[in-house]
Amino acid sequence: MTDDAPNPALLPAGLMDLLPPEAEREADLVEALMAAFAGHGYERVKPPLLEFEDSLLAGSGGAVAEQTFRLMDPVSQRMMGLRADTTPQVARIAATRLGQQARPLRLCYAGQVLRVRGTQLAPERQLPQTGIELIGSDAAEADAEVALVAAEALARAGVPSVSLDITLPTMAPTLLEAAGVPPALRQRLARALDRKDSAAATELAEQAGPLAAALPVLLAAAGPADGALAALSAADLPPAARAIADNAAAVIAAIRAREPGLRITLDPVEFRGFRYHVGVAFTLYGPGATGELARGGRYVSANDEPATGMSLYPDAVLRAARPAAPRPRVFLPLGTPPADASALRAQGYATVAALAPGDSPAALRCTHVLRDGAAQALSATPFSKDDV
Incomplete structure (x- = not known):
């Protein structure tokens, strides 16, 4: 008798699990990008993953209607959409919740987007996205600012040699x-x-x-x-x-x-990309064949305000960035004083405590072991049973 149950690890096309250490690298990268945005006065907002379809796809959101997953809200019995791009949501927030704030308004965001289909070169359908939006100014300096802030954020993330491609859609x-x-x-x-x-x-x-x-x-x-x-x-x-x-x-x-x-x-005369761009449009590329790292440009916000912005794609940035050194992991033998473990974490180590006599630092992927009050590299100091 055969088991016809599907493999529990099988995921829909274009969706994937992100495992250690890549998940931590992506999270660290997102925070590095957000810190660069904050340094230029961009304040963070957090739109919901789902919205009612009529608001999510209004205005510039209509440009991504074909890429938007839809489902029925069992509470309100209204159609909802899963965001395929965060820019229209930020434009909505600026026009409604922050409608009385002084302009120009500088906002930034980080989150996941989900699209109906990927492309041949980028088949992923769920993507991390970070970005900035500058709303309420039609000055050329505003477009220049978002391009340069995005380029600086990429440099801080380990991609210093970027090039800026400008199109006039x-x-x-x-x-x-x-x-x-x-x-x-x-x-x-x-x-x-x-x-x-x-x-x-x-x-x-x-x-x-x-x-x-x-x-x-x-x-x-x-x-x-x-x-x-x-x-x-x-x-x-x-x-x-x-x-x-x-x-x-x-x-x-x-x-x-x-x-x-x-x-x-x-x-x-290049005019591909999101159809809501009404002025200059930007794409940032890294060195070599790294592909698009960021895309953005001039658009009209939800209440007909001039706006410009840039979205960055952390998954692409990770492929282009210099690999970061992994966090060293220190094996803590049984009975290690909590103060010693706390001191190691303050120094930047990740501490992995033994929970049973058979625990091994090698099996737990540790790079160091706590011995004589100090973290010692396993490659230099072989592990012995006395360390458990």
């Missing part, structure tokens, strides 16, 4: 709208831009008229910020698109005034 739609491109041609041109297909973009832009001619030029200009800014300056842009370009130049100038050594790239 409203530039391509603005040019297409100004050119009066028919819907079918507009869709094809947007697809060519999304795929970075310069040949197709050039051919389609010629069909779309003179105002769309800037699109393939700006597509080719993506790269280091100076070159892309020069292309934007030289392009024949309608007023709305020129305002987007001027704002990007102002944001980059504000960033360089405070951190001239930060590597900045600019893609003027």
Whole structure:
């Protein structure tokens, strides 16, 4: 007779247990990021994991509606959603509970988000997320601040060599709208831009008229910020698109005034990402092939206030950060005075007390053993039965 019961360790696709020591590393990293945010005046808020669907998906929350798990609240008989992104919740808090606070409002958060599906490169559906939101200012300096605070937080977490990629998600739609491109041609041109297909973009832009001619030029200009800014300056842009370009130049100038050594790239016609971005959008990358560590940008808050923010992904940051030295574990033999154990913890050790004569420091993954009143490395001092 076979046992058809499922393996109790089997979890749904995209969900996983985080075990020692990775769980502790992630928790320490989150607190390091939050400490960096607090140092710049960002105050912590804690939204609930679930909210009523109509409030969770209102405003900018509608951009993540397709990624939101829904369930019925047995108490109120109303539909609720599990957050897929924390930014809309912070915007709600700012507009309601903190609506009378002086602006600009600086808030930060840490928690888990859950998404209906992952991506091919990042299949995880439950993710840790930390971030900052600056609400109530439309100044270029506000966008610069969130980018630089996020970069500093990553440096404190062990990722010093970050690069900032800036995109203008409203530039391509603005040019297409100004050119009066028919819907079918507009869709094809947007697809060519999304795929970075310069040949197709050039051919389609010629069909779309003179105002769309800037699109393939700006597509080719993506790269280091100076070159892309020069292309934007030289392009024949309608007023709305020129305002987007001027704002990007102002944001980059504000960033360089405070951190001239930060590597900045600019893609003027990239428009992927959350659909609620209405100005510059940011992505922070670590050295090498570490992938996205943070993403954010300008959006409109829940009560139509100007806002900007950045979300950081601790799981990605852990992969990019320099590995932290594990906390040394000291084996405490039976009968160790509590004062000795307390003194070791004050020195940064984790103490692991023997509970029975057969307990072994090696089996308990200890690196040290308490002997003669001091922590001695196991590699230098072999363990003996007298230590139990």
